[in-house]
Amino acid sequence: MATQFRDTQFGHLIRSVSGNKLFRYPDEIDPSLWKKSHQRDKSSTCARSEEQTNASSKDFDARDTDLEDVSVNDAVEDGNDIYLIDWYGPDDPENPQNWSSSWKFLVGFQICLLNFSFYIASSIYVPGALSIMEDFGVSEIVATLGLSLFTIGYGFGPMLWSPMSEMPKLGRSGIYFWTLFVFVLLQLPTGFAINMPMFLVFRLLSGFFGSPCLATGGATMADIYDPARFAYGICILASFGVCGPVFGPILGGFVAPAKGWRWTIWVFTWLCAFVVVVLFFFLPETSAANILYKRAKRLRNANRDDRLRSQPEIDAAHHTMRDHLIVLGRAFTLTFSEPIVFFMDLYTALLYGVLFTWFESFPLVFGEVYGFDLSQQGLVFLGIFAGGVITVPLFLVWVKYGIILRFTKPTFKPEMVLPPTFFGSASLPICLFWYGWSARKSIHWIMPIIGSSFFIVGIITLFNPVLNYLGIAYPPYAASIFAGNALFRASFGATFPLFVSCRY
Template sequence: MKDIIRDSTVGQLINRVSGGKYLPYADQRPDYRVPACFIPSSTSQTQISSVNDKEISSSTKATTPATDVSPHKSVSLTRINTLVEKSVHDHEKGEVKIEKVVHDPYVVGWNGDDDPENPRNWSFGKRAFTTFSISFLTFSVYIGSAIYTPAIPGIMEAFDVSLPKATLGLTLYVLAYGVGAMFLSPLQELPVLGRNPVYIGGLFIFVLFQLPIAIAKNFSTVLAFRFLTGFFGSPALATGGASLGDIWPIHQLAYVIGIWALGAVAGPIVGPVIGGFPAQANGWRWPIYELIWISGFALVFLALFLPETYEPTILLRRAERLRKLTGNPHLRSQSEIDEASTTASDRLYEALVRPFILAAEPALLFANVYLGFVYAVFYLWFEAFPLVFTDIYHFNLGESGLPFLGFIISGIITYTVYCLYQKYHIAPRYAKAGGAVAPEIRLEIGLMASIFIPTSVLMFGFTSKASIHWIVPVIGAALYLPGIFLNFQSILMYITMAYPNHAASVLAGNDLFRSAIASVFPLFGHAFFKNLGLGPGSALLAGISFLLMPVFFLLYKFGHVLRARSKFAHST
């Protein structure tokens, strides 16, 4: 538990302020032995022995595994230690050149393969706890979208606005966490920051900006701060999966990503359930109060117990401590060396321009459009449920959110099936191929699950009648969960495997496009179902879904051809 607190945002602050006296790392303890190769040869024996009274042991393994420097050998301050010849093919001139690769003995890395500070070496319990924490962070932000919906009738009355205008509070929030990810998520790739400062800093602003909404005297304030809270809460929604990738091996990642995705889906599902009764009893502000309580608790809990997972950040901080300890200014982490050759304009281009360039790729264009459509229909449920369960079945405001619980039941069943599919179908194929499988393998389950999308909306639309028991449309709606969950898992895994060198850009682009599409649908959802009718309106949505399924099949069948023609995709 101590190392979890030490690696958290609060623990890092305590460690830094106390100079390592409290919650120390191994290299800050009195019995720490400095690797000999990190001590400059010009340093006198007196100076070496005075470095925080640390003992230098020749038996200590060097922090850089590939470095083999004896303490009895002279270690000069020059960064050149060994030269290795390497053949490099010059594609422009069509010739092979021999280059010399310089090894740096002062690169600070892991202390061997079993270094306990390496997130991939954490105990199962610590990794499981971190997974829960990241899922809870995602849930506490995602719930903010739909918890607003029970407040809409009260907002319409309090500020004398129409339903489409009141629904803008939902629309702007969903749009904002697509836009915010484009600007805030790249900050987490900066080793000087890492994951946690962006997570915790964004969550702090998220909680703070709920207060103006709760006490708002005009509707413009509500809209402005709904957008801002979605914007600053976006990192958890965009890069939670990346944090899990920091700590879990690839063969286990699909399972934990599934758990995280369930936490994300659970937010919008639970929001109307817990927001409906307070809004009915005490007014529209109470769902916002609940959001403050949930996210406020998450802020305190995560600031204390969410450890940093980003490897470059952990090693950069280790290098900083060792520089201070040894007085050797040449000690650097690999990320510091890499950052020296990367300009700010390069990072801005990768974060803000590259996603739009990649969006023109046929595979990514379909992924963005299809997931945007599936995501948008999901948010249409928040407009359709009041029409069905309030107008037809006469549920009150609190009760009208309870049918969303059907999604939780179908979600548990879906995740169980997904795990069995991974274990008994995907894992053996990976093992048989030695891990060298085509990314299109990930599209199989999404293609099969796509049939749930039209089935769900048709069953919901045509059974929502007073003559049919309300449980039937509840079951119909719940069948949507396997479709959205398995399609998200399938397509997002596919695009990251197909574009491994640009995974951050393709995920950020997908997040922006699907959020932009989904944010629009609630604005016309009520009028859409009112004017067309629940049955015909659902039939239209199902028809669009059926039309997209053949395109999905073509991507599965010929995706390897598209990748071969792309200059960005992994072509093997």
């Protein structure tokens, strides 16, 4: 358990206050631990020739008396010997892939909770739009911008945060915690906004800072789970991502009429503040590159030898500022230079645009046509939730018997995870036709709700296979790939509600 707590924000604080005397790493207790691992690794692989060993030994200086039991170096860079710092064997407890099932579940649950909480912040605003129109004297289209600008913010946010999380020096957990912390603070000027421009600016900033989980969450699942279990994780994560926008209008439908739009802000602020506390204590670092980077840095200090390097450090040794900018722009590059990524992102963006259309369409249909009040209008989103309750278990059965068994075969290809998309591509037009055709006063209100429930079939059977495919096809850059997908989804989610607002 101490292995995980050391790399939480709480663990970092305790180590800093105690001068690294508490929550010590194994290599801080025994700085020679890496040499024992090297000896095991070397005995299990082909040793270099004696000539190479003798040649490299001539260059050793006085420091090498501490390293005399290490037979050979791992690499040569700029004429200098480099000793590669890697995992301490296949069962290294610091490797996230080796964590216990309970810790993996805890980390996965926190990412799902973070995803759910942030998505609620987008849609809980919708029932309070009428209150904002009255308070600030703005039109319906301007009020809708509160949803659209927030969505644009969390579309562009992952394009920065996700590539940053792939940098060995930064990792993922710190980005999750500090961006969410800033997100919570930004709700104070948002909730106390005195005019519409102030409100819209802080909604945009809130979306930007709170967004890392939307793309990096999938990469975190890939950090802790093998490819087979990753298929489960990404499905559950995506389901939480859909439940957030679904439950947001339900909560807002009861809060906004009773307390006004400002209380819709405070509700999700309290929820996100609770998540900040949970992340502070229980979210460890999952990026292997970051864990190994910090391990190599500790060992260099303990052994006073600059030749101890992790592979990410070796790879980035000659990176210039231009190279770092290329890394930061990786999400844009992969999204627009890889045709399969571009078109899959475009299709999932269409789904997302339709999802956000419901936020404006449901008040139009169930408020103006069927005469529902705000709280009742929020409850109609339960039709989408009910469809998910039926579809998600069926999809997980497909994952178990249709995907996982194929992972062990040498003939496995990423395209093998895509067959469920045929059901999704059919269910989406069925959903839209059913909902649009039945939304009239002469037909009972239950019929458009049933029609809307088919939408979740398309979301689950299209969205999840696409994310699985992208994650499997581009494993080293999963965070950047998912960031590009989030940008497309957010762009459509931001613009589609404006179409409904312009219905007149």
